[in-house]
Amino acid sequence: MRSKVTASLILVIIVAVVAGVINYQGLIAKNTKLAPKLGLDLRGGVRIVLEAQDTESAKATNDAINAAVSVIDKRVNALGVSEAVAVREGANSKRIMVELPGWEDPERAKEIIGKTALLEFKTEDGKVVVSGKNLTDAKLVFSQAQDSLGEPQIAFTLDAVGKAAFATATQANIGKKISIYLDSQVLMSPTVETAITDGQGVISGGFTAEQASNDALLLKSGSLPVKLVAISEEVVGPSLGNAFVRRSALAAVIAFLLVVIWMFVMYRYLGLVSGIALIVYADILMAAYLVLHATLSLPAIGGAILSIGMAVDANCIIFERIREELGMKKTVRSAIGAGFSRAFRAVFDSNLTVLVGTAFLFYFGSGTVRGFAVTLALGVLASMFTAVFASHTLVDLLLTPDIARNSRKFLG
Amino acid sequence: MTFRERILTWDIIGRTRTWFTVSSVIIVIGIVAMIVNTFSFGSPLKFGIDFIGGTLINASFEKAPDETVVRDILSANGYSNVTVQRVGAKGITMKVEANEIDPAVSGKIISDIVAKYGAVDVGTEEITSIAPVIGRDLLRRSSLALALSLLFTLLYITIRFKFSFGLATILGMVHDIFVALGILAIFRVPLNAPFVGAFLAIITYSVQDGVVVMDRIREKLRYRAKEPFDKLANAAVTETWMRSFNTSFTTFLAVLVLFIMGGAPIRDFSTTLLVGIISGTYSSIYISTPLLVLWVQHREKVAALQKA
Numbered sequence: 001m002r003s004k005v006t007a008s009l010i011l012v013i014i015v016a017v018v019a020g021v022i023n024y025q026g027l028i029a030k031n032t033k034l035a036p037k038l039g040l041d042l043r044g045g046v047r048i049v050l051e052a053q054d055t056e057s058a059k060a061t062n063d064a065i066n067a068a069v070s071v072i073d074k075r076v077n078a079l080g081v082s083e084a085v086a087v088r089e090g091a092n093s094k095r096i097m098v099e100l101p102g103w104e105d106p107e108r109a110k111e112i113i114g115k116t117a118l119l120e121f122k123t124e125d126g127k128v129v130v131s132g133k134n135l136t137d138a139k140l141v142f143s144q145a146q147d148s149l150g151e152p153q154i155a156f157t158l159d160a161v162g163k164a165a166f167a168t169a170t171q172a173n174i175g176k177k178i179s180i181y182l183d184s185q186v187l188m189s190p191t192v193e194t195a196i197t198d199g200q201g202v203i204s205g206g207f208t209a210e211q212a213s214n215d216a217l218l219l220k221s222g223s224l225p226v227k228l229v230a231i232s233e234e235v236v237g238p239s240l241g242n243a244f245v246r247r248s249a250l251a252a253v254i255a256f257l258l259v260v261i262w263m264f265v266m267y268r269y270l271g272l273v274s275g276i277a278l279i280v281y282a283d284i285l286m287a288a289y290l291v292l293h294a295t296l297s298l299p300a301i302g303g304a305i306l307s308i309g310m311a312v313d314a315n316c317i318i319f320e321r322i323r324e325e326l327g328m329k330k331t332v333r334s335a336i337g338a339g340f341s342r343a344f345r346a347v348f349d350s351n352l353t354v355l356v357g358t359a360f361l362f363y364f365g366s367g368t369v370r371g372f373a374v375t376l377a378l379g380v381l382a383s384m385f386t387a388v389f390a391s392h393t394l395v396d397l398l399l400t401p402d403i404a405r406n407s408r409k410f411l412g
Numbered sequence: 413m414t415f416r417e418r419i420l421t422w423d424i425i426g427r428t429r430t431w432f433t434v435s436s437v438i439i440v441i442g443i444v445a446m447i448v449n450t451f452s453f454g455s456p457l458k459f460g461i462d463f464i465g466g467t468l469i470n471a472s473f474e475k476a477p478d479e480t481v482v483r484d485i486l487s488a489n490g491y492s493n494v495t496v497q498r499v500g501a502k503g504i505t506m507k508v509e510a511n512e513i514d515p516a517v518s519g520k521i522i523s524d525i526v527a528k529y530g531a532v533d534v535g536t537e538e539i540t541s542i543a544p545v546i547g548r549d550l551l552r553r554s555s556l557a558l559a560l561s562l563l564f565t566l567l568y569i570t571i572r573f574k575f576s577f578g579l580a581t582i583l584g585m586v587h588d589i590f591v592a593l594g595i596l597a598i599f600r601v602p603l604n605a606p607f608v609g610a611f612l613a614i615i616t617y618s619v620q621d622g623v624v625v626m627d628r629i630r631e632k633l634r635y636r637a638k639e640p641f642d643k644l645a646n647a648a649v650t651e652t653w654m655r656s657f658n659t660s661f662t663t664f665l666a667v668l669v670l671f672i673m674g675g676a677p678i679r680d681f682s683t684t685l686l687v688g689i690i691s692g693t694y695s696s697i698y699i700s701t702p703l704l705v706l707w708v709q710h711r712e713k714v715a716a717l718q719k720a
Contacts, residue, residue: 299609
């Protein structure tokens, strides 16, 4: 028994310390990898809704829209917007919602997100020899040639298939022109002098450095398989903003103190210990949010508050049970043991019911619903961990013979 | 006799009729409010800009506009459901819950702001219509997610307990949904994106709270002698009453602090949560359990008749 308590205690201490270090890194030392991820409603940014439209060459099919979402996802992430989100509005929706927290310029965002970015190399008779999907890399370079020194260009590298096709095409077209098109616009039409067999080249088309850099980014993340039209764009001010985040952090502290006071009034010694367990719980929960980059938006905060309620609930269930066991004239120590083990089923089933529910919400839901499900599920898991390992251990550990003898001090 | 001891003497199940009447009255008032709303405003609930879309007016001025003043100007021009936010140093964004704005009115709004804060910066004024954040598809998908999640919750309770326990819990939750929707309808609280979160929270809370009470009934059934089911269920709810109260009260406290400190932007969100917590606790004790008792008593009666 004793060794089991020690083992739990060591586990709890290790987890709590690791969580504490993570929280310190993310919240105080401002380590960017662990910074709290705030949703658009808390932080502000740009939200754009795009709608896929049928064109003659490309129908807005399910697959095409899903592919478009992943292309956009790559693009916004390549932009360096942390926490950017690109989601389809529904399973069969033609709309894609893109959120760029912290971003301010909707025009540039639209340019980058909505552009098809279809790169094609065509021969004089209009045959496409290589297209953007054979690209493995594209980047901005500045020309080293004498006549165009310093001009921004896009250097590209082709994959094996593209390399072979390009070699054959250049071989067959020596002395003729191969034109490079981006979204059906000619960028350049160089005359082929020798066969290009290494699958590399540069495109110059009178770019500015920014254009070349944007286009390179687009080419690298692939072309959109379907035409997308922006149907709404908005700059979302941080509707709740920093002031709100600070106020809710303060609200959380006040709420925590009130809960601990109430628990002390109701359950005396046990209530006080549950306060310590709650600190461990909050510590673990916050670290989980940071490590898993859970997006904290308003619904997510709802999920978090609810999970705090459930953490307290686990304690209430257990303490009421201990009280009942004491009523059966058990000793304090055996009442604690019986209380924890008998209450476990209720805690387990109520939490697991919630987990089952959240799993399905996460799997089938999107956006807001997912955010809620994630924070709630993390909260339930953290609460079960503290209820199973921390609370019982702490109650046993901090119990002095004096408290155990005095039922008023012990449970009120 | 202490308060705790007194609780154990309460006859909660015996007064089933009272609880059902109270709930029916609240729910009926809510439904009437929804019907009245449908006739006078076109929809049973008041859907906010996130659901129906709206119009966005952006502009920058010589001086930084004050959000409250701008809100007053909009309201003087007939738009009271607005979100006003400062953008950058001198810009302001106004979100209006209307799909179209008469150019004359929007011109008047801008000129009213200009009168206070100086001329509009050239090229910053724009009026765009915005699509709903929560489109029909998203709503449909979320509802499907919810329905499936409830179905599996029911399945889980059926496996761990019994089908009847699951059904009673889910019915208690349906009760909470109607109470919450009814109150939202009565006070015409505008529903926006956060509502989805609050709504999910209510449902989860209701189910979680119900399961704890059901657990006690399950435990008592294991040691059941000849005790009638209603007595057994009553003992279960009175024994867990204090726990239910303490849990709800502490969660209530947490949300109440958020309600007071979070201020206007999330008041609707926290109100919905507060209603849900009260209703969720109430229903697991006073609605779900009596429903389970009615169900079991009916089954026992049928079984007795078949024997006879």
